């Protein structure tokens with residue numbers, strides 16, 4: 001099983017989509033480490049790489065929301081914080097490889113992908129409505 005970017009996740013046809021695709025491809029690299037001879041440290045290292053990327057991505061996404069004057073920025077920022085905390089929890093609370101991988105899958109599916117489909121999607125809706133309002137004015 002791999003994580004896949006689908007059209008339903010399309011937000012801005014730009015930076016945000018590029019970031020989300022890269023994020024899922026890093027997540028897939030983590031899954032590939034699930035080989036018979038497992039190495040917990042290697043796996044944790046890969047998850048940490050994703051963790052760093054997610055933080056950078058959240059900063060970029062929030063900068064764009066600010067630039068677009070997105071009204072729900074504060075609430076969205078709090079949701080990002082929650083994901084970061086959940087990622088920390090995943091890294092520190094898993095006691096063995098199987099558990100770490102399971103927690104990781106849940107994290108990407110239930111936290112990251114659902115966040116894109118529900119929360120980030122609101123940015124798309126907002127963007128589309130403001131662009132429409134602007135073209136009407138012109």
Ligand SMILES: [Fe+2]
Nearest residue numbers: 061115119120
């Ligand atoms: Fe987001």
